[in-house]
Amino acid sequence: MSTSAPRATVFLDRDGVINRRIIDDYVTCREEMVLLAGVPEALRALQAAGYRLAVVTNQRGIAVGRMTRAAVDDVHLYLNSLLAPVGVRLDDIYVCPHDRHEGCGCRKPDPGLLDQANRDQPVDWAASFLVGDSDSDIAAGRARAVTTIKVAGDGDGRADWIVADLPAAVARILA
Numbered sequence: 001m002s003t004s005a006p007r008a009t010v011f012l013d014r015d016g017v018i019n020r021r022i023i024d025d026y027v028t029c030r031e032e033m034v035l036l037a038g039v040p041e042a043l044r045a046l047q048a049a050g051y052r053l054a055v056v057t058n059q060r061g062i063a064v065g066r067m068t069r070a071a072v073d074d075v076h077l078y079l080n081s082l083l084a085p086v087g088v089r090l091d092d093i094y095v096c097p098h099d100r101h102e103g104c105g106c107r108k109p110d111p112g113l114l115d116q117a118n119r120d121q122p123v124d125w126a127a128s129f130l131v132g133d134s135d136s137d138i139a140a141g142r143a144r145a146v147t148t149i150k151v152a153g154d155g156d157g158r159a160d161w162i163v164a165d166l167p168a169a170v171a172r173i174l175a
């Protein structure tokens with residue numbers, strides 16, 4: 001149980017926001033983790049402004065045996081190694097490893113990963129954001145009343161803001 005003050009947090013979906021999404025498959029190894037343009041610099045700007053960076057990612061490929069949890073953890077070590085040269089370190093990475101029908105509560109659109117983050121370090125929900133490229137991301141953010149930002153997507157238009165990509169989202173957060 002943390003006793004620290006609530007912290008403004010930017011929740012980040014991973015695939016399609018930070019790195020290239022693989023259509024109908026998963027990022028299973030380092031070679032498949034490819035950052036999108038401008039992402040390291042955008043994350044650096046958020047971190048410099050004092051935001052906690054918390055990745056929240058569904059990785060159902062673990063449940064269906066496409067990759068192991070250890071492989072996902074290794075991809076995340078690699079992700080941080082790609083960001084390190086620009087001075088960024090992701091504060092937290094929360095993974096839902098479950099399948100759709102397990103009722104885990106952490107698979108987005110449920111907000112369980114955000115709640116995990118809040119247990120580790122209290123979140124100042126009103127000052128926080130969620131950036132995602134799917135409606136399930138936006139639903140998870142709405143469930144905790146953070147400002148929701150949809151990137152590179154279509155969908156049901158329920159996000160508070162719709163922007164082109166993560167750099168554009170960050171520009172608006174910091175405006």
Ligand SMILES: [Mg+2]
Nearest residue numbers: 013015016133
């Ligand atoms: Mg995504």
Ligand SMILES: [Zn+2]
Nearest residue numbers: 096104106107
């Ligand atoms: Zn889960």
